[in-house]
Amino acid sequence: MTSLKEQNTKATTVRTTFSRETSVSIEIKADSAIVWALLTKASDYTRWNSTVTSLEGEIILGEKIKLKSVLDAKRIFTLKVKEFEPEKKLVWGDGQGNRIYTITKNGNGSVTFSMTEKIGGLMFPMYAKMIPPFDQSFEQFANDLKKESEIIMNSK
Amino acid sequence: MTTELFNEEFKNNIGQLKSFLVRITASVADAEDIVQDTYIKALEKISTFRGESSPKTWFFTIASNLAKDNLRAQKRWVENVTDITKAAALNNKQFFQEAMQIRMTSPHGQFEAKEHIAFCFTCISKSLPLEQQLCIFLKEVYEFKVNEITTILGTTEAMVKYYLHTGRSKMINIFDGRCALINKEGVCHQCSELNGIFNPKQNTQEELMKIDLVKEAEKGEKEHLFDLRMQILREIDPFKSKASELQLHHLEHNRQVMEKYSEKSAE
Numbered sequence: 001m002t003s004l005k006e007q008n009t010k011a012t013t014v015r016t017t018f019s020r021e022t023s024v025s026i027e028i029k030a031d032s033a034i035v036w037a038l039l040t041k042a043s044d045y046t047r048w049n050s051t052v053t054s055l056e057g058e059i060i061l062g063e064k065i066k067l068k069s070v071l072d073a074k075r076i077f078t079l080k081v082k083e084f085e086p087e088k089k090l091v092w093g094d095g096q097g098n099r100i101y102t103i104t105k106n107g108n109g110s111v112t113f114s115m116t117e118k119i120g121g122l123m124f125p126m127y128a129k130m131i132p133p134f135d136q137s138f139e140q141f142a143n144d145l146k147k148e149s150e151i152i153m154n155s156k
Numbered sequence: 157m158t159t160e161l162f163n164e165e166f167k168n169n170i171g172q173l174k175s176f177l178v179r180i181t182a183s184v185a186d187a188e189d190i191v192q193d194t195y196i197k198a199l200e201k202i203s204t205f206r207g208e209s210s211p212k213t214w215f216f217t218i219a220s221n222l223a224k225d226n227l228r229a230q231k232r233w234v235e236n237v238t239d240i241t242k243a244a245a246l247n248n249k250q251f252f253q254e255a256m257q258i259r260m261t262s263p264h265g266q267f268e269a270k271e272h273i274a275f276c277f278t279c280i281s282k283s284l285p286l287e288q289q290l291c292i293f294l295k296e297v298y299e300f301k302v303n304e305i306t307t308i309l310g311t312t313e314a315m316v317k318y319y320l321h322t323g324r325s326k327m328i329n330i331f332d333g334r335c336a337l338i339n340k341e342g343v344c345h346q347c348s349e350l351n352g353i354f355n356p357k358q359n360t361q362e363e364l365m366k367i368d369l370v371k372e373a374e375k376g377e378k379e380h381l382f383d384l385r386m387q388i389l390r391e392i393d394p395f396k397s398k399a400s401e402l403q404l405h406h407l408e409h410n411r412q413v414m415e416k417y418s419e420k421s422a423e
Binding site for chain 1 (some may be wrong): 313
């Protein structure tokens with residue numbers, strides 16, 4: 001997994017009164033099939049992704065997954081897979097917000113991986129301060145995915 | 157290709173095919189059936205063979221497809237298969253009586269820790285998703301190149317690399333956690349225990365230290381230890397080795413136990 005020192009991508013967060021949106025993008029020199037396979041195999045997440053401590057269920061359209069993250073070790077997020085476009089787009093979320101993953105082929109053998117999460121709603125100002133910032137975790141996620149994908153791509 | 161040449165090629169590859177199939181299916185009967193079906197299918201398609209791949213790759217493609225059909229309906233095994241099957245064996249007097257009989261009478265009934273290491277890998281690899289298990293055996297044991305595996309499994313190079321990497325990582329992780337040969341805290345000591353039963357006059361520790369995997373364990377290089385484990389599998393023919401009858405008897409026991417275990421957990 002990637003250490004913080006190795007990180008070479010920067011997440012950005014846009015805050016409004018009723019929402020907060022964090023995004024990160026990174027170029028990955030690997031086939032989109034590899035990136036997609038890593039993103040959609042729930043049982044394998046904890047092996048390569050240092051931001052996820054547990055992920056149960058199957059990442060299939062309409063299915064529910066249970067995710068535990070380093071951001072809040074005690075909390076289990078129950079999330080529904082809302083969009084599932086192989087090698088292009090994956091969306092999961094709950095009533096508070098959606099996490100959107102996109103993979104775009106760059107035409108040179110690499111892909112651009114992006115992830116965005118927008119949380120918010122009318123009650124957002126009441127609990128906004130209780131939600132930790134996502135930036136570092138997003139950067140870590142993207143870097144872990146890049147590292148693992150490129151290791152696989154370059155394997156013999 | 158003429159029928160004569162075809163038969164010769166098939167004969168040259170039948171040993172590796174059977175070895176591969178028994179390790180994938182954990183069933184001698186299924187392996188035999190699939191080898192026969194592979195022969196029939198290949199013979200039927202002999203006119204379509206253009207030599208774009210080697211005959212070995214062609215036979216393995218047909219055999220892998222048949223094996224996939226056979227295995228898709230079956231549940232995958234679990235990582236701690238050896239704990240489950242050990243508990244069942246300890247409650248099964250007949251199993252040990254049969255095994256001892258094989259040990260005493262069969263020329264292929266010797267017990268060697270190396271053979272058990274290969275047997276153990278066969279059982280635990282059945283906990284991997286099927287594609288990962290197939291890729292590991294094809295690449296690491298039967299020495300196909302990645303591009304040949306794409307032909308055999310009908311998938312892309314990227315996915316073969318993904319299956320290989322994830323399968324390998326998982327197996328390394330499982331053995332690192334469980335195998336007492338490479339981790340002093342490992343919970344599985346079955347090679348030593350069985351060596352004590354079948355070779356009571358041997359000094360088990362001395363015997364184990366003859367194996368490179370065990371000798372190198374102290375260094376703790378996980379990838380290297382995995383490669384040494386694969387070398388053991390490459391060197392053993394599960395149908396012809398000195399321990400084949402004993403190990404295949406054990407494998408059949410495990411297969412039956414795991415079949416019942418899967419039925420029970422599905423209830």
